[in-house]
Amino acid sequence: MRPRILGVATALLLIMGSAQQALACRADQLVLRGEFGTVRFRVAVADTPASRAEGLMFVRHLPRMSGMLFVYERPQAVSFWMENTLIPLDMIFADETGTVQHVHANAIPLDRTPIRGGDGVQYVLEINGGLAAQFGIAPGAEMRHPAIAQNLAAWPCTAP
Numbered sequence: 001m002r003p004r005i006l007g008v009a010t011a012l013l014l015i016m017g018s019a020q021q022a023l024a025c026r027a028d029q030l031v032l033r034g035e036f037g038t039v040r041f042r043v044a045v046a047d048t049p050a051s052r053a054e055g056l057m058f059v060r061h062l063p064r065m066s067g068m069l070f071v072y073e074r075p076q077a078v079s080f081w082m083e084n085t086l087i088p089l090d091m092i093f094a095d096e097t098g099t100v101q102h103v104h105a106n107a108i109p110l111d112r113t114p115i116r117g118g119d120g121v122q123y124v125l126e127i128n129g130g131l132a133a134q135f136g137i138a139p140g141a142e143m144r145h146p147a148i149a150q151n152l153a154a155w156p157c158t159a160p
Contacts, residue, residue, distance in 0.1 A: 025146050025157030030069055030125060032092075032100075033155060034141030040065065041127060045147060047071040056126055057084040067127035071147045075120040082111045088129030090137075093117035097154040098143035103132050123148065 030043045042065060046052045052070050056062065072078065075096045082089070091104040102118050106129040117124060123143060131137075142155040150156045 025144065027146055029145075030067070031144040031155075032125075032135075032137055032141050033144070034100075034137065036136035036141075039135050039137070041125070042066045043069045043125070043145075045069050045071060047147065055080075055085070056087070056089065058086065060086055062087055062089075062128050064128060064131075067125055069145060069147065070124040070126070072122050075122045077119045078117040078121045078124060079114045080107070080117065080124070081114055082107050082109055085109055089126045090129055090132040091115060091117065092125040092127070092132060092137060092141075093121045094123040094125070094143050095120050096122045096149065097152050098123060098145065098148040099154045100137065100139050100141040100143070102139060103137060105132055106130060 027045060028042055029040055031038055031040045042063070046055060046068055047070075052072075055070070056068050078093065080091060085107075086109050088109055089107045091107060092100055093102040093104070094100050101121065104115050104117070107115055123145075125143065144153070144155045144157060146157055150158065
């Protein structure tokens with residue numbers, strides 16, 4: 001009887017582990033890890049020129065643990081502004097591996113001043129202003145999301 005219980009328990013652990021792994025790699029969720037531990041955000045993905053141009057413009061309220069992930073076709077110099085953006089945002093700029101290179105905190109609503117993310121940026125996560133500092137998100141943190149090329153990802157969705 002004991003081997004059967006052990007087998008069932010093992011199967012349950014494997015199923016739970018697979019479910020946890022799948023949760024970490026959903027298109028509507030991005031996970032960041034760093035010295036602060038891990039933090040998960042529900043995200044909308046902006047991966048076309050039109051969706052990136054619109055971004056979070058005209059959004060009046062962004063739920064606390066939500067954001068938008070901007071995905072570019074290749075690493076490049078990127079610059080954002082806050083025209084028609086009504087809420088303060090933190091912008092987290094990452095390279096092709098999903099490694100954070102720069103964090104711009106509390107971008108000012110409706111400001112047209114360009115916010116440079118740097119060169120070699122492929123992913124930008126926008127979240128509510130102040131959250132990056134609250135969680136300790138800083139350069140060197142790693143993003144996990146299926147939009148990041150898994151063969152390049154610093155933190156791939158599937159275990160190696």
